[in-house]
Amino acid sequence: MQTHFTDADLQKPHIQEAERILRTCVHCGFCNATCPTYQLLGDERDGPRGRIYLMKELLESRDDDDQVTAETRLHLDRCLTCRNCETTCPSGVEYHKLLDIGRAEIERRVPRSTAERAQRYALRKILVDPKRFKALLKLGQTFKPLVPGKLRSKMPPPPVDAGQRPDSQRHARKVLILEGCVQPGLSPNTNAATARLLDRLGISVTPISEAGCCGAIDFHLNAQDDGRARMRANIDAWWPHIEQGAEAIVQTASGCGAFVKEYGDMLKGDSAYAAKAQKVSALAKDLVEVLRDESLEKLQLKEQQRLAFHCPCTLQHAQKLNGAVEEVLNKLGFALTPVKDSHLCCGSAGTYSITQPELSMQLRDNKLNALEAGNPEVIVTANIGCQTHLSSAGRTPVRHWVEVVDAALV
Structure with a gap:
């Protein structure tokens, strides 16, 4: 794709990066075939190729260009950042990096309404603080009938008890674990189950309380400086243990x-x-990257359930680990049902289910229909956002896959 940036523009690092990415795109349109929002809406501007054109025009235009409007931002907001297009793209376009640049620029050029700014600020402040989120979640669960309808549907029941974690100093082999921001409140058993499972394999899990939110929520809500500050804080928290x-x-x-x-x-x-x-x-490392290199025959499992696995976009398209969890579950003796269109997003996508509820619900219901086609007893996944979003329909139970493995240990 040709670009027309001025020499002055090309002195800016973000424009240099944008030009590099834009020039790799051959505008073939293969990406639209696997884009969830394009499939739902059928609008070129709601597919990756169209959004790339919108961002090119945005970045090449002057600050006073009246062609850059809130409509441009709407089409960028509707992107799930699922990165399915990157898996499909024959040219290796790093679309998500361009999207980060485009979203930051449109945020600067076209201010949001007061209501939108307030919603995004509230999401950033509530979701990234585990203690605050857990307290508000408990309050919401206690007074659920009084919670506004849109939020009530997202209010999960009280979580499964986490149970005991093994001694973190028990084994010579040690790994750190990122506790997360919303997961301790929504599914505290996930990390506890991970610690118990790895303990069986001779690996101790060290939680680092000083490490907080990974930074993704701030970063993807266009508070990128705050996101980077969280990255630095986490690095500082982990570094002494890395040196050890x-x-x-x-x-x-x-x-x-x-x-x-x-x-x-x-x-x-x-x-x-x-x-x-x-x-x-x-x-x-994702948990599955640790487990697949271990001798899983050490584990003794009792009778297992029939499962459908939902592979999150961040696992298959971002981390390129498609099929990895399924392989581990098969090795452990679980029966997995086939899932049609497993490459498509469930609609959770971080805060997307709150900022774009209508599209998110359509994607959720389509995904559940595909997951339930094989009549599984339980749906398992590898991301708390997907787990909570799919569970909100109140259909087949949804859990993290490590919880199901932990529950089957003899």
Whole structure:
């Protein structure tokens, strides 16, 4: 794709990056075939190719160009950032990086309404603080009948008790774990089950309380500086343990895992953190990456349930781990039902289910229809956002896959 940036524009790092990405696009349109929003809406501007054109025009235009409007932002907002298009693209277009640049620019040029700004600010402040989120969640569950309708449907029942975690100093092999921001409130058993499972394999899990939200919520709501501040804080929290020999930083939420794996790229211009960020990204592993390298025959499992696995977009398209969880579950003896169109997003996409509820619900129901076609007893997934979103329909039970494995241990 040709670009027409001025010499002055090309002195700006974000324009240099945008030009590099834009020039890899051959506007073939293969991406539209696998884009969830294009499939629902049929509008070129709601597919990756159309959004790329919109961002090109935005970035090449002057600040006073009246062609740049809130309509441009609407089409960028509707993108799930599922990265399905990147898996499909024959030219290797790094679409998500261009989208980050485009969203930051449209935010600067076309201010949002007071209501939208308030909603996004509230999401950032509530979701990223585990204690605050847990307290508000408990309050909402207690007074659920009084919660407004849209929020009430997203209010999950009280979570499964987490149970005991093994001693974090028990084994010579040690990994760190990112506890997450909403997961401790919504599904505290996920990380506890992970610790018990890894303990069976001779690996101790060290929780680092100082490490908080991975930064993705701030970053993807266009508070990118705040997102980077969270990255630096997490690196500082993990670094002493990395120096002591921790062999991995484990994530059980694939959205967090995808983001932490990009710390190195997102902090490459920060001389104080660039090298550390690269090391952190290299150590970041989804739980399945740890398990698939272990001798799983050590585990003894009792009778298992019939499962349908929903592979989150952040696992299959961002981390390129499509099929990895299914392989581990098959090795452990679980029966997996086939899932049609498994590449498509469920509509959770971080805060998307709140900011774009109508599209999100359509995608959720389509995904559940595909997952339930094989009559599974339980749907399992690898991301707390997907788990909560799919559960909100009140249909087949949805859990993190590690919880089901942990429950089957003899």
